[in-house]
Amino acid sequence: MSLEFVEYPDREMLNLSLADKLAGQLSQALRVHDSVSLCLPGGTTPAPVYDMLSGSELQWPRVTIFLNDERWVDGEHRRSNGRLLRRHLLRDKAAAARYIDLYTGDETPEQAVPALTEAISPHLPITVLLLGMGTDMHTASLFPKASETVRALASDAPPVMAINSVKDEPRITLTAPALRKALNTHLLITGADKREALERAQGLDPTEAPIREFLGDITVHWAE
Numbered sequence: 001m002s003l004e005f006v007e008y009p010d011r012e013m014l015n016l017s018l019a020d021k022l023a024g025q026l027s028q029a030l031r032v033h034d035s036v037s038l039c040l041p042g043g044t045t046p047a048p049v050y051d052m053l054s055g056s057e058l059q060w061p062r063v064t065i066f067l068n069d070e071r072w073v074d075g076e077h078r079r080s081n082g083r084l085l086r087r088h089l090l091r092d093k094a095a096a097a098r099y100i101d102l103y104t105g106d107e108t109p110e111q112a113v114p115a116l117t118e119a120i121s122p123h124l125p126i127t128v129l130l131l132g133m134g135t136d137m138h139t140a141s142l143f144p145k146a147s148e149t150v151r152a153l154a155s156d157a158p159p160v161m162a163i164n165s166v167k168d169e170p171r172i173t174l175t176a177p178a179l180r181k182a183l184n185t186h187l188l189i190t191g192a193d194k195r196e197a198l199e200r201a202q203g204l205d206p207t208e209a210p211i212r213e214f215l216g217d218i219t220v221h222w223a224e
């Protein structure tokens with residue numbers, strides 16, 4: 001188990017190499033499996049990676065894509081992580097992928113948990129996982145010191161949980177056991193502030209710095 005830190009000369013190089021790496025690992029897995037899964041972050045950072053990945057030559061109908069987490073807002077809302085995926089990844093060649101939308105339209109994320117658990121469980125362990133991270137060291141919707149984070153980090157946590165203790169809106173998230181068992185794990189971060197946050201996280205407990213939970217076997221991709 002080791003953390004590999006890859007520093008790129010600029011964001012363009014990072015985005016190109018990371019898209020290439022993700023496509024390569026999916027392609028390799030497709031040689032030995034009928035279907036594979038790709039679990040991705042929302043937020044603001046990954047859009048250019050998704051733009052590049054969407055044009056990759058892959059057997060996309062055999063790839064099932066779902067998010068790490070979703071904010072409980074309509075799919076056209078500017079804060080919707082699904083909107084980001086639809087605009088930047090689920091088009092061009094990748095439009096042929098299977099997509100499990102974490103936003104079901106139910107009134108609350110709790111109501112969606114049973115159906116999403118059933119939809120996602122057959123695609124575990126995740127073949128290729130990309131995580132993001134906020135400067136507060138949250139990843140997916142696992143936030144520092146949030147009441148639900150302790151439960152979501154537990155080894156017996158269900159794969160999908162509703163999160164209500166963060167500001168802005170309720171969320172739904174994959175939990176630590178589902179994310180931790182991924183076969184290939186990457187973290188995408190940019191900027192000096194996130195690099196410093198990652199360094200800080202390495203000395204903290206996962207309840208204070210949830211990204212810490214995933215820093216065992218992971219490749220971190222960083223550019224200024």
Ligand SMILES: O=C1O[C@H](COP(=O)(O)O)[C@@H](O)[C@H](O)[C@H]1O
Binds near residue numbers: 043
């Ligand atoms: O809220 C979220 O934030 C993180 C990090 O996003 P970024 O805007 O700093 O790139 C993201 O990974 C997560 O999926 C999202 O829901």
